[in-house]
Amino acid sequence: MMSQEMNDLITRIGPxxxxxxxMRQYWQPAALAVELDDERPLRKVRLLGEDFVLFRDEEGRYGLLDRDCPHRGADLAFGRLExxxxxxxxxxWLFDVEGNCLETxxxxxxxxxxxxxxxxxxxxxxxxxxxWAYLGEGEPPAFPQLDCFVAPDTHVFAFKGLWDCNWLQAMEVGIDPAHASFLHRFFEDEDVRQSYGKQFRGASSGTELPMTKILREYDRPIxxxxxxxxxxxxxxxxxxDEERTHVRVTNQIFPHGIVIPLSQEMTITQWHVPVDDTHCYWFSVFTSYTGAVDKEKMREQRLELIEPPEYRSRRNKSNDYGFDPHEQAHETYTGMGADINVHDQWAVESMGPIQDRTREHLGQSDxxxxxxxRLLRKEIEKVGNGETPLMVLEEPEARSVQGPATMDGIGPTNGWETYWMExxxxxxxxxxxMAAAPEEQAGDEDGAPKLRSVS
Structure with missing residues (x-):
């Protein structure tokens, strides 16, 4: 079990x-670009426990300033862009994007x-x-060459949602492969041809076998x-069976990102960004490896559930996440509808504003x-010692961090190690x-390297 002191260490994100x-060593998602509309390109932002105002000036430059005016503390989020x-x-009083006072x-x-x-x-x-905003000191790090940053605007779509819980429990649901067989279980499979933009609803790569069927019937993953x-x-x-194994490859991008497969043509890169100690936003970028993303359809799908300007879910704690006992008995494992974001939101918010990890009991699936x-504690210690933590990159290093690989497919039981890479x-x-394949996957004439398991 974890001590309360350790739980506080890895969850609290004040300055x-x-x-x-x-957290202040990294670029942090602050808002969707579409939130700064042409009529009033200004948003109030709460990020890492601090309050800011985000805006775009008349020349198209972006600025992020402390929200209280240095004159007498009035709220700059109600200011005029001029x-x-x-x-x-x-x-x-007038301020530019660099915080210079131009007029009094x-x-x-x-x-x-x-x-x-x-x-x-x-x-x-x-x-x-x-x-993206950088709240740290000194020069910001370089952006890694993740696929979502390499692909053109036509092939990416970004969205977000607000959860009422600490960032860490939200992030941890994304690196828990076992939960999908239960929390996201559907008792009936839909037509996979109708799965565009829906997670866990398509077919596994190279087959017509629905992901929902695999997750439902095979609930003890290695x-x-x-x-x-x-x-x-x-x-x-x-x-x-003896010949076939379902392989699902996902990634944790330090400090609070994940990269997961959506379908045969798309991946999701998602960050779980601390608003403060008890709230967080997930920011997702959907990246297509085939045609351009149908952004209108993707946005319409998500606006059915999530409501701007705060991007809160219409199904939430106040209405029991839409829980329907009949649905739970006959259609879904949770009885909370078909959108898996609601399932995840219930799971992490039900733990409380900050999960009490002194009471948990972790198993092999965790x-x-x-x-x-362990990694998070190690990198926190590095910063405390004045060292550079993982993924704070300079330009040459950033160019080498590519991909990363994701996959959801059915391959050979003997040989799955090379199958998913191929x-x-x-x-x-x-x-x-023309996204480049990570060098470690390119392999050679003798095949790609095998993975090592870390327990």
Whole structure:
């Protein structure tokens, strides 16, 4: 069991907390780019326990400033976008994207007061439909060459959702291969041709066998965990018979990302971003290796459940997540509808605002969670010692972090190790945007390397 002191260490993300100092070493998703619409390109943002205002100025530059005006603390989220920056509505003080005070109009005409005023400001960049902010000190790290960052805008779609719980329990559901056989169980299989944009609803690669059927009928996966240059790789094996094994490959991208297969043509890259200690957003980027993403359809699907501007689920704790006992008896394992985001949301929010890990009992199926927590503690300690943590990358290193590989398919029971790599390499090399295959998967004439299991 975990001590309360250790639970606090790995969950709390304020600016003075050890884990908070770790999180500030990385670019963090702050908003979807579409949230800054042309009518009013400004949003209030709460990120890592602090309050900011995010905006785009008249020249198209992005800025992230502390939300309280340095004059008398009024809320800049209600300011005016004019004069080359953001103007406070209280006394008209004007700030640019770098936090420079450009005007203090209520002061005497010859006043030079603004030269001594500086609002705290942070870098913002757009990648894959998301606006990323860097809250740390010094130069920001380089972005790794993940597929979602390499693919053009036509082949990615970004969305988000708000959960009322600590970031860590939300992140851990994404590295738990065993739960999908229960939490996301459907008693009847849909037509896989109607599965576009829906997780766990398509067919496994190379077959017409629905993922839902495999997860339902084979609920004791063998789970392999491998440490990688970016975090962890998880491989869940469900042996169907002596000849065939279902292989599902997912990844943990340090510090709080996951990369998982959606379908034969898409992957999901998802970050579980701390809003504060008791709330988090998931930001997802769907990346297509075939045709352009149907963004309108993807957005319409998600807006059926999730409501802007906060992007809260319409099924939530206040209405028991839409729980229907008849549905639970006859259609789904949870009785909470067909959208697996609701299932995950119930699971992690039901643990409480911050899960009490002093009361949990982990088993063999939790080996990825155990390995991740060890990794998280190790990287927190590095930052405390003034060292550079995992995935804080300079440009040459960032170019070498590619992919990573994902796959959901049925391969040979003897030879699954090379099968999944071949499937992923073939898909990536066939992408119209020419994504490169990670070098470790390229293999040679003797075949690709095998994975090592870490318990």
């Amino acid at each position: 003075n907390e050890p884990c908070g100092k770790l 004069g080359g920056g953001l103007r406070c509505s209280f006394h008209g 109009p209520a002061e005497p005409a010859k006043s030079r007061m603004c030269e001594n005023i500086k609002q705290r400001a942070f870098p913002v960049v757009e990648r894959a439909g998301i606006l 789970i392999n965990v491998e440490h990688t240059e970016y975090g962890l790789r998880l491989i869940a094996l469900r042996q169907l 080996k990825a969670i155990i390995q991740y927590r 499937v992923d390499v073939s898909r990536r090399r066939g992408a119209p945007w």
